[in-house]
Amino acid sequence: MTRPATTTGTQHNRSQARRRLAAPTVAMLPRIADSLSFLYLDIVRIHQDDTGVRAEVTTEQRGTESVYLPTAALSCVLLGPGTSITARALATLARHGTIVVITGSGGVRTYAAALPDSLTTTWLERQTRAWANDDQRLAVATAMYEKRFGPGSVPTGTSLAQLRGLEGQRVKAHYRLLAQQHRIGRFRRAYDPASWDSQDPVNLALSSANTCLYGIVHAAILALGCSPALGFVHNGNQQAFVYDIADFYKADLTIPLAFSLHSSTNPEAEARRSFRDALRLFKLLPRIVTDTQQLLDPQTTRDIPDPEEQLVDLWDPVTGPVSGGLNHAGTT
The missing domain is CATH 3.100.10.20 (CRISPR-associated endonuclease Cas1, N-terminal domain)
Known part of the structure; x- marks a missing residue:
């Protein structure tokens, strides 16, 4: 028995209509x-x-x-x-x-x-311009330091090498304070993959929690269209910018967590579980996006393009962006 042609045609039209509804538009x-x-x-x-x-x-209890x-x-x-x-x-x-x-x-x-x-390449272009200019790169690195340690914490004329020294002193002081609070004696940050199992619980927990943090920051940076490799303080690694942004949150998230696990028998697993639970309260992903955008362009807080604008422009060294999708054969 053959199905009527009208029924088959109606089903085909409905299927095509559903596919059209699922097709994306610029808006x-x-x-x-x-x-x-x-x-x-x-x-x-x-x-x-x-x-x-x-x-x-699919589960055994509830099926598919x-x-x-x-x-x-x-x-x-x-x-x-x-x-x-x-x-x-x-x-x-x-x-x-x-x-x-x-x-x-x-x-x-x-x-x-x-x-x-x-x-969009909007944020990638802003990141590249700031990274390629030595003065702007130092300005971004300084802004990163002041975001972590407070406005005015960087003396005028501080070089990048001096900035790294100041950052190291602040972090060591934070380690000493937490070590005193948890009564674990002197703490020294160590990361040695060759002797991983011989490290103390705090170092193991800190390395594990930081790895989790890097993964989330990496995902957010990719979502913005930025390059994880173009860092301002860190350099020479495909995750240099990831390390830069992740440093914003270590003092609030991973470092206190690691010290709280100083007596744990399984600090790596506990650090990962506790870190995931903390993220629900910290709302990390939106913060990463806002902090990164403000870092690369302090004058703007939101990137709201016109939905009808051209998705691809042409570059011109004199006039700037030129509309794409047009025939420019008649221009001089």
Whole structure:
């Protein structure tokens, strides 16, 4: 028995209509500073159907449950362990300008990332200009120090080498204070992968918590479109800028946590678990975005582009950005 042609045609039209509704437009592209949304997923299967990207979770108690992901409203999706995703779903996330980051458990430790070609280069360009100019680079490094230790804490004319010395003195003083509070005697920061198991609990917990912090900062920097490699204080590493930004939060997050685990028998695991719990109260991801933007451009607090503006401009050394998508053959 054959199905009537009209029924088949109606179903085909409905399917095409659903696909058109799921297709992205310029106005749907996420505005990072306006609303930076992160979604962490693990132990799920992600695939694309006629209406959108769907995540499926299968358990013995409740069977298979599914939920559609608001891809156009998400700036970054963190895929944790046990996650599988199809090529069609990845393509949809890329069209919507959503960054896909492969992470460890709980969103810590960034292993890889897929960046969409629609991601704005606004903040990358600001970062590059400041990094490439020695005076601006020193100004950013000074601003980073004053953000950590207070306005006016850097004497006028301080060089970058002197700045590093001041930073080292402040951190050592913080270590001494916490060591006294926890009555653990003299503490010396040490990081030696070759003799990892022989380190004391505080150093083990601090290294573990810092690794988690680096992963989250890395994901946020990628979501902004910045380069993790172009650092202002740190240099010569693909995560130099990650280390720069992460230093903002160590005194509040990882260092006190590590000292609190000085008598732990498993400081690494406890540091990771406690760090994840603290993030819910600290609201770290929005803070990273705001702090990074204000650091690279102190005159602006929000990056709100016109949804109808050209996604790609042409560069001109005299007039500045020139509209793309036009035939300039008649210009002189």
